[in-house]
Amino acid sequence: MRTAHSVVQIRAAEAALMATVPDGTLMDRAATGLATACVDFLGGAYGADVVIVAGSGANGGDALYAGARLARRGARVAAILLDPGKAHAGGLAALRSAGGHVVPEDEREDAVARADLVLDGIVGIGGKPGLRPEAAAVMELVERYDVPVVAVDVPSGIDVDTGETPEPHVRAAVTVTFGTHKVGLLVDPGASAAGVVHLVDIGLGPYLPDPVVESLQASDVAALLPAPDRTSHKYTRGVLGVVAGSDQYTGAAVLAVSGALGGPLGMVRYVGPDEPARLVRARWPEVVAGEGRVQAWVVGSGLGDAPERAEDVARALADDVPVLVDADGLRHVLARCEGEVLLTPHEGELARMLEVERSNVTARRLHYACEAADRWNATVLLKGATTVVASPNGRVRVNSVGTPWVATAGSGDVLSGICGALLAGGLSPLDAGSVGCFLHETAGVLASRGGPIVAEDIAAALPDAYRYVRAAEGT
Numbered sequence: 001m002r003t004a005h006s007v008v009q010i011r012a013a014e015a016a017l018m019a020t021v022p023d024g025t026l027m028d029r030a031a032t033g034l035a036t037a038c039v040d041f042l043g044g045a046y047g048a049d050v051v052i053v054a055g056s057g058a059n060g061g062d063a064l065y066a067g068a069r070l071a072r073r074g075a076r077v078a079a080i081l082l083d084p085g086k087a088h089a090g091g092l093a094a095l096r097s098a099g100g101h102v103v104p105e106d107e108r109e110d111a112v113a114r115a116d117l118v119l120d121g122i123v124g125i126g127g128k129p130g131l132r133p134e135a136a137a138v139m140e141l142v143e144r145y146d147v148p149v150v151a152v153d154v155p156s157g158i159d160v161d162t163g164e165t166p167e168p169h170v171r172a173a174v175t176v177t178f179g180t181h182k183v184g185l186l187v188d189p190g191a192s193a194a195g196v197v198h199l200v201d202i203g204l205g206p207y208l209p210d211p212v213v214e215s216l217q218a219s220d221v222a223a224l225l226p227a228p229d230r231t232s233h234k235y236t237r238g239v240l241g242v243v244a245g246s247d248q249y250t251g252a253a254v255l256a257v258s259g260a261l262g263g264p265l266g267m268v269r270y271v272g273p274d275e276p277a278r279l280v281r282a283r284w285p286e287v288v289a290g291e292g293r294v295q296a297w298v299v300g301s302g303l304g305d306a307p308e309r310a311e312d313v314a315r316a317l318a319d320d321v322p323v324l325v326d327a328d329g330l331r332h333v334l335a336r337c338e339g340e341v342l343l344t345p346h347e348g349e350l351a352r353m354l355e356v357e358r359s360n361v362t363a364r365r366l367h368y369a370c371e372a373a374d375r376w377n378a379t380v381l382l383k384g385a386t387t388v389v390a391s392p393n394g395r396v397r398v399n400s401v402g403t404p405w406v407a408t409a410g411s412g413d414v415l416s417g418i419c420g421a422l423l424a425g426g427l428s429p430l431d432a433g434s435v436g437c438f439l440h441e442t443a444g445v446l447a448s449r450g451g452p453i454v455a456e457d458i459a460a461a462l463p464d465a466y467r468y469v470r471a472a473e474g475t
């Protein structure tokens with residue numbers, strides 16, 4: 001499990017740990033891990049040109065100490081000090097004694113233009129979102145000369161606790177973060193600004209409380225996946241009712257069912273108009289058409305906007321089993337939910353539900369997913385490159401696995417099916433949403449292998465995704 005903590009939690013854990021170790025130990029651990037990650041990124045330090053952009057706090061100190069290590073390994077290291085009078089004294093002395101130097105103000109552009117790597121030590125967890133004009137000017141040079149950035153702890157300028165990026169911020173190829181992940185490294189748009197995140201253990205683990213955000217890894221997913229045993233039969237493995245599709249949108253029915261059949265359940269019942277029912281049965285003779293007892297419902301994909309379909313949603317929600325509501329169904333979820341409910345909007349749908357601009361949801365994904373979970377008393381899975389799954393009790397999971405190729409028509413219908421299958425298999429909405437999303441994205445990666453795919457390919461690869469995560473169990 002990858003876990004992320006808030007700045008307040010991290011500060012408290014650092015204080016507790018620092019009381020047990022000699023002064024400077026944590027910074028030493030941080031700088032050692034940071035320097036190692038830079039050497040890996042560069043493929044060796046010798047002869048490399050490294051520019052450090054250092055602010056006045058300990059984040060700049062980490063960067064300067066790491067710079068000293070790189071200089072001792074043969075890199076040419078130059079530091080741009082944003083506030084020379086307040087630069088971290090110990091870090092600066094270490095850099096100088098290792099042969100590094102400070103870049104005069106009128107030589108900044110030349111230094112950046114030559115650099116193989118820029119270390120962003122502008123601000124860390126002590127920073128306010130945004131960059132001050134001087135830092136922004138240096139980072140504009142870095143972008144102009146297209147120099148890769150390794151961010152120290154966080155890409156400077158992101159909102160560390162939310163992943164929001166309302167102001168200018170650093171865009172990193174790699175972020176080397178210390179002690180634990182920060183929320184803003186897992187939630188977009190901050191996650192995209194962080195690039196590949198590398199965690200350096202500085203010994204905080206025993207002092208950290210429950211995380212604010214979690215991100216399942218393959219072995220976590222494997223541990224949560226339902227699997228049949230020798231006594232299982234189709235009813236004990238779970239029956240999912242799928243209410244999707246219409247005469248206008250027949251494909252949604254076929255795709256939602258295909259996603260469900262790719263999951264670990266016993267049987268699918270399809271409930272809907274004749275034409276999509278005929279297509280579903282023609283494709284999968286094993287699907288039973290018509291009402292009957294189920295362990296969970298998926299309702300919503302491709303229902304269309306006929307007012308009578310509101311009753312389909314209401315009927316599913318009134319049943320005494322977990323319900324997933326997707327797509328067109330979401331407009332009929334008006335009151336606070338009771339029981340186990342998973343809502344799976346994309347940004348546009350969530351914006352409509354909350355009556356805000358879509359761009360607001362894009363900018364504040366964690367905030368609005370949590371707000372909706374609270375307002376509807378339901379688990380809310382907000383789709384996107386990093387999917388956020390927020391439960392009404394405050395637990396949040398983020399999925400970072402995947403490929404942009406899964407952003408294809410009908411992909412969401414398949415997702416609703418696999419998440420529904422997991423609900424029918426007995427998982428909670430939080431587990432079903434986060435495990436389903438992981439399987440869906442993994443299936444996309446396996447099917448795509450770097451090239452275009454259609455939604456059916458994702459569904460067809462779900463059993464392989466299941467096998468892939470089971471193989472990771474215990475690793």
Ligand SMILES: NC(=O)C1=CN([C@@H]2O[C@H](COP(=O)(O)OP(=O)(O)OC[C@H]3O[C@@H](n4cnc5c(N)ncnc54)[C@H](O)[C@@H]3O)[C@@H](O)[C@H]2O)[C@@H](O)CC1
Binds near residue numbers: 018027055062127154
């Ligand atoms: N506290 C600890 O035990 C450890 C801290 N470490 C490092 O220390 C960092 C936190 O250090 P600090 O608390 O000194 O704070 P930071 O270095 O994150 O930033 C605070 C400084 O930046 C200035 N500042 C704030 N917002 C700014 C902005 N938008 N633009 C420009 N300057 C801004 C402030 O005036 C302040 O001087 C962590 O991110 C991590 O890199 C690590 O060395 C590991 C151990």
Ligand SMILES: [K+]
Binds near residue numbers: 059121124
């Ligand atoms: K930084």
